[in-house]
Amino acid sequence: MTITELQALDALARVEAKRFPIHREALVALRKEQGRRFIGIVGPRGVGKTVILKQLAMETDRSFYGSIDTFKDITLFEFAKVLFEKQGIRTLLLDEIHFLPGFDGELKKIFDFLPDVHVVFTSSVALALQQSAFDLSRRVRLIRLLPFSFREYVRFKEGVTLTRLTLDAVGHGKWTPEHMRYGYLFDEYLKGGLYPFSLTEPDPLSVLRSILDTVLQRDIPNVAKVTYQEVDLIRKALTFIGRSTVDGVNPTTIARNLGITRYKAVEYVDLLSKAFILIQVDPEGTNVLREPKILVQIPYRLLYRSWDDAIGAVREDFFATAMNMADMPFRYLKSTTGRKTPDFWLTTESGDWVVEIGGPGKGRTQFKGVRVERKMVLAHDADSRRNAKPLFMAGYLA
Structure with a gap:
């Protein structure tokens, strides 16, 4: 999928976010953490992680929303680099990152070589982060998103x-x-x-x-x-x-x-x-x-x-x-x-x-x-x- 096609999906995500005017309390916690370089939202499928990412996209300047399963022809690091250098994108919002092979290495490269880029990502499997070959725990602030209390x-x-x-x-x-x-x-x-x-x-x-x-x-x-x-x-x-x-x-x-x-x-x-x-x-x-x-x-x-x-x-x-x-x-x-x-x-x-x-x-x-x-x-x-x-x-x- 080309960058232009990914941008079209990003625009669609912002439109979809308007369908969810009520925000979960976890979104408030996320806003407080947005100064951090890397934030991971971890929780079960079906609890609204995608919705929260889209809501963040709608209210965050110079941000980009993308679902990992659409990244086929470009590495995550190269994609982040192009968006930052050509469009000034400073916040990447990435859905279901555990589906990207070697995602931990890509995140580490972004952390090391793109210091002005922030990443918020979701995962439905805590194991994906715990088994990382790189020590992401020092770099990532993990926030749990569970079902409704x-x-x-x-x-x-x-x-x-x-x-x-x-x-x-x-x-x-x-x-x-x-x-x-x-x-x-x-x-x-x-x-x-x-x-x-x-x-x-x-x-x-x-x-x-x-x-x-x-x-x-x-x-x-x-x-x-x-x-x-x-x-x-x-x-x-x-x-x-x-x-x-x-x-x-x-x-x-x-x-x-x-x-x-x-x-x-x-x-x-x-x-x-x-x-x-x-x-x-x-x-x-x-x-x-x-x-x-x-x-x-x-x-x-x-x-x-x-x-x-x-x-x-x-x-x-x-x-x-x-x-x-x-x-x-x-x-x-x-x-x-x-x-x-x-x-x-x-x-x-x-x-x-x-x-x-x-x-x-x-x-x-x-x-x-x-x-x-x-x-x-x-x-x-x-x-x-x-x-x-x-x-x-x-x-x-x-």
Whole structure:
């Protein structure tokens, strides 16, 4: 594709950006970082990374938007050099950079030899950046763009901006009637509403199924050293995880089910985690087997099990997703018998919390190697459970 054709696509991108007048909060964070030479926007497919790049193109002087899959006949460095020298372009906005072979080397050349050129790029696979042959971490400011938090979903769905809550506020019941009012949207959120395309797509799960196919067939093979035969095994591993109970999934059971080594099972789980499909949660406590709990980013589990059958696991998936969105470190707790529980350990400035997802309180002595001082129960049906807090309140932490 010629430079003239690429410029035509850049102009079209700016026109398309006008279709999205409401901006995600991540765009505000990006604006604050624009003095940096290199910024990477990393997040799952379908969360609006392309839209944000186009919005940046519309409001950034001397910028150029381009999708990496259109760069065929010229290297990225040469393209940046031509745009800078002939048109004064100082900001490149590059979509899905992990599809460009040797992108890290091209970025390093821009960094070293075009000091006045800034680059903002997106990637749907964190692994692409982590496996860079060059040390991009010193040069690139990475910003995560995740799906809507429940609070952000309410803003886009109802046009209402609610304040963030702290974990302590949730634990002590210190929220406003406005926070309670939108609980009726929670199930819709869990079923796919967290993805921006759900605002216009009546069946978000069908879109998500297509996204998953792209992740498995294009993204992972493009950045990881896996064969297409292994891609089929990764798909089978995900199917096994999606259909199993949370407590029944670990690298050993995955390996046994697929007929592969435990080492390979760990590798596949890591790949799916770095592609934003799975969430691995480490255990808290002493004398416990350091085996992660494997959860699924909502609502991918619903591609494998019905809502009624999966709801218990989906609640845990939601909590893990919400904690990641709030950038809050958390661990799961094991019982004294070694069983994985739906209880999670979090640390705040005011002290530690144990948060139980779902059922009634189980007391303070069930955990292996952990002494519990403060505990809250987050329940889907909080009204019917004494002292329980609404689970959706965790969605207001981000």
